[in-house]
Amino acid sequence: MYKEKLEIILPNVQKPARYIGGEINSIHKEKSKIDVRFAFCFPETYDIGMSHLGMKILYSLKNNVDNYWCERVFMHLPDMAEEMRKNSILLYGLESLEPIRDFDFIGFTLQYELTYTNVLAMLDLAGLPVLAKERTDTHPLVIGGGPCVCNPEPLADFFDLFVIGEGEEVNLELMKLYEKCKKEKKSKAEFIEKAAEIEGIYVPSLYETTYKNDGRIEKITPEKKVKKRIIKNLNEAFTPEIFVVPFCEIVHDRAISEILRGCIRGCRFCQAGFIYRPYRERSEGKILGNIKSLCENTGYDEVSLSSLSTGDYKEIENLLKILTDYTNKNSINLSLPSMRIDSFNDEILQQVKSVRKSGLTFAPEAGTQRLRDIINKNITEDDILRGCKIAFEGGYTSVKLYFMLGLPEETDEDIEGIKILVEKIIELFYNTPERNKSKAISISVTLSTFIPKPFTPFEFEPQLSREEIIRKRKYLLSILKNKKVKISWSDYNASILEAALARGDRRLGKVILKAWQSGCQLDGWDEHFNFEKWEKAFSDCGLDMSFYANRKREYDEITPWSMLNMLVSREFLIEENKRAHDMKTTPSCREKCASCGIGGACSERKI
Amino acid sequence: MNEKSKPMRVFFKKTGRAKFISHLDLQRTMQRALKRAGLPVWETEGFNPHIYITFALPLSLGIESTCESFDIKIIEDIQADEIREKLNAALNEDLHIIAVAEPVYKHTEIIKAEYEIAVENAEKFAEFMSQNEIIITKKTKKGEAQIDLKPLIELRGIEGEKVVLILPAGNEFNVNPMQVTSAFSAFVGEELQARITRTAVFCVDGEAFI
Numbered sequence: 140m141y142k143e144k145l146e147i148i149l150p151n152v153q154k155p156a157r158y159i160g161g162e163i164n165s166i167h168k169e170k171s172k173i174d175v176r177f178a179f180c181f182p183e184t185y186d187i188g189m190s191h192l193g194m195k196i197l198y199s200l201k202n203n204v205d206n207y208w209c210e211r212v213f214m215h216l217p218d219m220a221e222e223m224r225k226n227s228i229l230l231y232g233l234e235s236l237e238p239i240r241d242f243d244f245i246g247f248t249l250q251y252e253l254t255y256t257n258v259l260a261m262l263d264l265a266g267l268p269v270l271a272k273e274r275t276d277t278h279p280l281v282i283g284g285g286p287c288v289c290n291p292e293p294l295a296d297f298f299d300l301f302v303i304g305e306g307e308e309v310n311l312e313l314m315k316l317y318e319k320c321k322k323e324k325k326s327k328a329e330f331i332e333k334a335a336e337i338e339g340i341y342v343p344s345l346y347e348t349t350y351k352n353d354g355r356i357e358k359i360t361p362e363k364k365v366k367k368r369i370i371k372n373l374n375e376a377f378t379p380e381i382f383v384v385p386f387c388e389i390v391h392d393r394a395i396s397e398i399l400r401g402c403i404r405g406c407r408f409c410q411a412g413f414i415y416r417p418y419r420e421r422s423e424g425k426i427l428g429n430i431k432s433l434c435e436n437t438g439y440d441e442v443s444l445s446s447l448s449t450g451d452y453k454e455i456e457n458l459l460k461i462l463t464d465y466t467n468k469n470s471i472n473l474s475l476p477s478m479r480i481d482s483f484n485d486e487i488l489q490q491v492k493s494v495r496k497s498g499l500t501f502a503p504e505a506g507t508q509r510l511r512d513i514i515n516k517n518i519t520e521d522d523i524l525r526g527c528k529i530a531f532e533g534g535y536t537s538v539k540l541y542f543m544l545g546l547p548e549e550t551d552e553d554i555e556g557i558k559i560l561v562e563k564i565i566e567l568f569y570n571t572p573e574r575n576k577s578k579a580i581s582i583s584v585t586l587s588t589f590i591p592k593p594f595t596p597f598e599f600e601p602q603l604s605r606e607e608i609i610r611k612r613k614y615l616l617s618i619l620k621n622k623k624v625k626i627s628w629s630d631y632n633a634s635i636l637e638a639a640l641a642r643g644d645r646r647l648g649k650v651i652l653k654a655w656q657s658g659c660q661l662d663g664w665d666e667h668f669n670f671e672k673w674e675k676a677f678s679d680c681g682l683d684m685s686f687y688a689n690r691k692r693e694y695d696e697i698t699p700w701s702m703l704n705m706l707v708s709r710e711f712l713i714e715e716n717k718r719a720h721d722m723k724t725t726p727s728c729r730e731k732c733a734s735c736g737i738g739g740a741c742s743e744r745k746i
Numbered sequence: 747m748n749e750k751s752k753p754m755r756v757f758f759k760k761t762g763r764a765k766f767i768s769h770l771d772l773q774r775t776m777q778r779a780l781k782r783a784g785l786p787v788w789e790t791e792g793f794n795p796h797i798y799i800t801f802a803l804p805l806s807l808g809i810e811s812t813c814e815s816f817d818i819k820i821i822e823d824i825q826a827d828e829i830r831e832k833l834n835a836a837l838n839e840d841l842h843i844i845a846v847a848e849p850v851y852k853h854t855e856i857i858k859a860e861y862e863i864a865v866e867n868a869e870k871f872a873e874f875m876s877q878n879e880i881i882i883t884k885k886t887k888k889g890e891a892q893i894d895l896k897p898l899i900e901l902r903g904i905e906g907e908k909v910v911l912i913l914p915a916g917n918e919f920n921v922n923p924m925q926v927t928s929a930f931s932a933f934v935g936e937e938l939q940a941r942i943t944r945t946a947v948f949c950v951d952g953e954a955f956i
Binding site for chain 1: 762763764766767768771772774775777778779780781782784789795796807808836837838840939
């Protein structure tokens with residue numbers, strides 16, 4: 140246990156409270172009574188990782204089993220990593236303060252492609268070989284889950300197995316199997332072989348990929364597909380009633396309650412909208428009960444509802460009424476992220492406003508109706524203006540708007556469309572008599588680069604080239620000159636790397652290894668991101684970033700992730716891609732079933 | 747404010763790992779503990795209501811203490827012991843409530859604090875104190891200033907590896923014991939590991955702050 144050693148080094152690092160553990164509600168168990176120890180690793184810093192609901196769910200779920208102990212581990216910033224190395228401290232769990240090298244499982248949640256090098260950095264700091272084939276029976280199993288594993292191939296070299304889909308059930312099945320194998324003194328290889336039989340477990344070492352001369356995939360063997368796991372009934376799914384309360388400030392420092400899972404919308408660029416299908420809701424009673432327990436157990440005075448689209452909850456107004464009855468009485472602030480502009484109405488605004496007023500954020504994504512139809516963002520200009528009008532009448536004076544550049548079929552007219560829309564919103568503000576007259580309107584426009592992702596109808600699309608993205612951005616800046624509008628944008632380098640890793644194949648393992656060895660880590664942070672090193676890593680491996688990012692795929696190309704069955708069918712994705720190019724929209728699942736492949740598991744499906 | 751509200755002072759220890767919780771984080775931690783404990787405490791009114799809490803004397807990051815305190819306002823009749831027990835149930839052993847009582851002194855009456863410093867080479871501390879002057883650079887509101895620490899340090903004793911001393915404390919003029927240990931390190935000529943604990947806070951009349 141590193142308690143004493145840590146006391147000596149922590150005065151030398153920034154924000155030491157994130158490395159001490161022992162927070163209120165953290166779970167401490169007696170080691171002698173534990174059969175399986177699990178290190179839940181979030182490959183980002185404490186303040187980001189501790190904000191993540193998925194980690195809270197799996198942490199409580201595993202710790203609810205008496206003889207399992209799950210601990211939390213986060214990415215250390217360079218100052219802490221250096222102190223740890225100097226003082227021979229290996230990466231440790233925040234509960235026991237013991238090295239995770241001695242645990243049974245090391246599980247990473249993969250939320251974002253630019254955290255891949257952090258995985259390697261953490262394994263290395265834990266004193267483990269980063270390559271799966273170099274780890275032996277004396278080392279813990281290294282497993283991965285989360286949205287990025289819908290294409291796990293770039294990480295195949297580093298992991299023993301991946302958990303595909305929702306983790307609530309399969310994590311416990313896996314640990315149970317492990318417990319049994321451990322008692323029977325089975326080898327790691329024997330365990331992995333048995334684990335591969337569990338639905339939702341993908342073992343990369345059991346698969347092989349061959350390539351054509353042009354770099355595309357020739358064949359993946361065996362043909363057996365791994366089907367993602369889902370929780371059929373969200374009301375029966377495990378929900379944590381207690382959160383660890385951090386000592387130091389984190390990004391989302393509040394209670395979070397999941398109200399629904401999946402999405403009925405089908406925006407064609409949105410990976411979450413497809414990989415988290417089917418759409419399921421949790422009952423109002425369950426949500427209220429959950430929020431009460433969380434607030435009472437944590438002392439939080441803020442709660443936010445988690446979903447991909449809060450306004451799609453069938454009884455949203457009733458839900459908000461029930462919730463605000465409780466939150467207002469207890470001076471708790473209720474926040475509603477992920478509100479689509481078309482589901483935004485006066486009543487919802489009143490509910491949100493009754494405690495605290497923050498800025499509003501809407502995501503039209505594209506500047507014209509034509510392009511919004513192509514991406515199937517089924518909102519109209521009227522919806523946007525109506526939503527803004529309600530907000531202005533309610534006293535809001537600042538609006539944040541998200542747009543993407545580089546969408547399929549995008550033309551300069553769509554860029555002009557952004558300018559026209561923004562100007563209409565400003566005009567609307569000054570034509571709203573009930574507006575807050577003491578302040579000027581401020582609009583912040585954020586431009587991100589479209590990144591094609593696996594299991595979306597746009598997985599076939601090329602990412603637009605750097606030159607074109609820069610040209611389009613400059614064009615917008617030249618036509619949208621208004622002191623009330625602030626325009627910001629994402630870095631293309633990070634976007635192209637994300638695009639390459641997202642649709643990369645197994646060969647990228649070498650690139651990730653090389654990039655990390657040359658010093659890349661914390662790639663999601665501007666101040667640590669080093670694109671030149673990544674470019675060099677690609678070229679040293681004889682690979683080309685734009686082959687993965689900027690290349691159009693034919694419908695019959697074998698994708699690196701084709702051994703996975705995410706329930707949404709390939710035929711549906713192809714059909715949706717064709718409809719996009721034909722400028723045809725697809726209605727939401729609630730209006731009309733689009734036969735995406737989910738079938739009977741879908742609660743929206745009417746037979 | 748509620749007419750019936752009554753001020754209460756909560757004394758607590760901040761030891762072990764809790765010494766790495768910053769002052770601002772501690773404030774939030776205590777507010778949440780009060781909420782978890784379900785205590786009838788007064789909340790500020792207005793746009794963003796929050797539990798009223800005010801600390802006597804901020805403690806620097808990395809220093810432990812057996813004599814910290816904060817004030818709250820109670821809006822319903824509740825025994826001091828009940829507050830203590832409920833709060834302890836909502837905290838951990840590194841943040842332990844020692845006592846709860848009605849305040850006697852005002853925060854502004856604080857003038858000194860006592861520190862126990864466990865430090866290597868403690869036997870050289872007498873020699874360190876026998877210098878004519880101990881000049882250090884102190885950051886003040888107006889910039890940096892050279893000050894002589896010697897007349898400010900009231901040495902209470904050296905026992906084995908432990909030095910006990912009293913330093914000026916409070917809003918007006920405060921000396922951080924880390925400035926003393928770093929001056930001592932410089933005097934000894936090596937980077938010394940020091941474990942500092944605040945053990946008492948005193949008021950203008952010489953009595954302990956309660």
